[in-house]
Amino acid sequence: STPVPVRFFNPDNPDDPRGVREVAGCVLGAFELDGVADARVGLHLAASGALAAGAFGVFDTGPVALDEETGLLYLTAADDLAGCAITLAWLARSAAAGVDLDVCGAFTRAEEVGLVGVAGLVRRRGLPEDAMVVSIEASRALPGAELGLGPVIRVGDAATTFHPEGDAVLRAARDRICGRDADFRVQRQLMSGGICEATAYVVAGYTTGAVCVPLGNYHNQTPDGGIGAEYVHVDDVDMCTTLLVEAGVVMSEGFSWPNDDRSSRRIADRPDVQLRRLRDSGVRMSGHDA
Incomplete structure (x- = not known):
């Protein structure tokens, strides 16, 4: 070999x-x-x-390199240095924007060998019990979660699906940004390429959402079976940070799920006229009174 x-x-x-x-x-x-x-x-x-x-x-995949033409950033371990960079940028931008919310970043180790660091964190209950956790990482690109098309609101991984409240906050942030910036891109997908730390937080009982940026050459594996640098798209990284800052603004304004989630309310507040029509059609088809 x-x-x-x-x-x-x-x-x-x-x-x-x-x-x-x-x-x-x-x-x-x-x-x-x-x-x-x-x-x-x-x-x-x-x-x-x-x-x-x-x-x-x-x-040894060589030095960090940015392809200016494609926007792809190559480095030995984008998973999960990209997640660390996004976390730090989120904290800095939130502070600069004066977001009225307590925001902290938790950096853990030994994720790849079984979520060891985060297991220790949740076992010690190292985060406030009422915290909404957002797992941030780079995750294997998949159909529907492609490089250069924006960050991904991650609804689950290969092991679990996450909390609907976390998903709702991130969707609300997406909708607000896209409402004022037609060029802003966000994807939403269950990222089944692996297990992430959000699963550990879910198991520990925390309200949990997740975001990620699509990753090329996952775990340094090239499509032809060789070894190569991992890579992410710089626009995905930047937009992921913007999405998280806006999510903080949404939470600071008292977002409450499901009441403030448009998708949930659309189902819960189904107009009475539609419900009566459904009931009456059942009566006509059965020939019996309701």
């Missing part, structure tokens, strides 16, 4: 502010260990000396 370039961060360099020494190398292949296929990875390192226990490694 073709060697795959990697970079390791060896925790043995006191002269670096991060305390690490970068070591380049490549993965030669996966091999059997104790009868288990692909349990051992063969490496070739450019520097002599063993890697220390705990050395962190990543695929």
Whole structure:
């Protein structure tokens, strides 16, 4: 197989502010260990000396790069550095706009190995019990959730669907922005490509919504089976931040679900004349009084 370039961060360099020494190398292949296929990875390192226990490694997909023509931003781990960037931009823009709402960002680790960080957060009840949580991340692009067509209001993942109140707040924000900006784009989809932290919040009993930006080369997997940089569209990232700021404004104005949700009210407030017509048609068809 073709060697795959990697970079390791060896925790043995006191002269670096991060305390690490970068070591380049490549993965030669996966091999059997104790009868288990692909349990051992063969490496070739450019520097002599063993890697220390705990050395962190990543695929070496090259430097961060923005394609000005396509608007695509390439980086080793858009999932979930894009989510971190959106969270920070949301906080900064909310403060700058004077949004009258308590907004905080929670940054967790070890998501990819089973939502470990967020599991610890919800187990400690680290967020206010009445908080509305919005999970923010980059998620595998799917039909109906495509790069460059705007952020996605995520109604669920591969494991669960999320809370209708969280969805309603985000839809209300979308409708308000689109009402004043015809070029603003938002998608809405159940993102079944994986499980995200919103599921952990739902299981813990928090009112939960979610947004994401569509992701290319999910988990560094290229369409031809190789390794490549993940990528997102910068417009999706920017519009996602705008959507979240507006969602904060919606909440600060006392949005109440289902009363303030137009879709819910349209169903609940079905005109009496339509209900009478439905009842009367049933009587005519059955030949009996209601």
